[in-house]
Amino acid sequence: EADIYQTPRYLVIGTGKKITLECSQTMGHDKMYWYQQDPGMELHLIHYSYGVNSTEKGDLSSESTVSRIRTEHFPLTLESARPSHTSQYLCASRGTGNNQPQHFGDGTRLSIL
Amino acid sequence: DQQVKQNSPSLSVQEGRISILNCDYTNSMFDYFLWYKKYPAEGPTFLISISSIKDKNEDGRFTVFLNKSAKHLSLHIVPSQPGDSAVYFCAALSSGTGKLIFGQGTTLQVKP
Numbered sequence: 001e002a003d004i005y006q007t008p009r010y011l012v013i014g015t016g017k018k019i020t021l022e023c024s025q026t027m028g029h030d031k032m033y034w035y036q037q038d039p040g041m042e043l044h045l046i047h048y049s050y051g052v053n054s055t056e057k058g059d060l061s062s063e064s065t066v067s068r069i070r071t072e073h074f075p076l077t078l079e080s081a082r083p084s085h086t087s088q089y090l091c092a093s094r095g096t097g098n099n100q101p102q103h104f105g106d107g108t109r110l111s112i113l
Numbered sequence: 114d115q116q117v118k119q120n121s122p123s124l125s126v127q128e129g130r131i132s133i134l135n136c137d138y139t140n141s142m143f144d145y146f147l148w149y150k151k152y153p154a155e156g157p158t159f160l161i162s163i164s165s166i167k168d169k170n171e172d173g174r175f176t177v178f179l180n181k182s183a184k185h186l187s188l189h190i191v192p193s194q195p196g197d198s199a200v201y202f203c204a205a206l207s208s209g210t211g212k213l214i215f216g217q218g219t220t221l222q223v224k225p
Contacts, residue, residue: 031211
C-alpha cells in the first residue's frame with residue numbers, strides 16, 4: 001500500500017485567490033500525477049512528473065502549474081482561482097518497472113465561490 | 114474521443130450474487146488494464162489488474178477477464194457484499210506513453 005497524502009482535503013475559497021494543493025508520498029516513487037475529476041466523470045490527467053525537475057502537461061488543459069523540486073513532493077498551484085476550477089483534484093504516484101499500478105491520495109475537493 | 118468506456122453508469126445487485134462490471138476500449142496499443150474502486154470523499158484504490166498477454170486474473174472474490182479481440186474487459190465480484198458498494202473505474206495503460214486512461218466509472222450498489 002503506497003503512502004500518499006493530499007492536503008487540504010476540502011477547500012472553499014473566493015475567486016482570485018492563489019491556491020496550492022499539496023501532495024506528498026513516502027514510497028520514493030519517481031512518477032507522480034495530478035488528475036481532475038468532476039462528479040460522474042472519468043479522471044483526466046492534467047500534470048505528470050517522471051522525476052525531480054521534470055514536469056509535463058497532461059491530456060486535459062489546465063490553468064494550474066506544478067513543480068517537482070523533491071522526489072516526495074508534487075504541489076499544484078492555481079495563481080488566481082475561478083469558479084471553473086471547482087472540482088476534485090487527485091494526486092497519484094507509481095513505482096518504476098512495467099505494469100505498476102498508480103496509487104492515489106484521498107484528493108482535494110476544491111470549491112471556488 | 115473516449116478511448117475507455119464504461120457504458121453502464123450504475124448497477125444494483127443482491128448480496129451474495131455476482132456483480133459484473135464491463136469496460137470497452139478502442140486503442141489496440143493498450144497493454145495493461147486496471148480496476149479501481151472509489152468510495153465517496155476518498156481517492157481511488159487499486160483493486161486488480163491484467164496484462165494484455167493474459168485473459169484472466171483472479172484475486173479472491175475479484176476476477177478480471179480480458180477479451181482482446183473484442184477490446185472488452187470485465188470485473189466479476191462473487192459473492193458480492195454490501196461493502197463492495199462504490200464507484201468502479203476501469204483504466205487502460207499504454208506502455209508507450211505511460212499514461213492511464215480512465216473510464217467514466219460504474220456505481221455498484223450491493224443490497225443486503
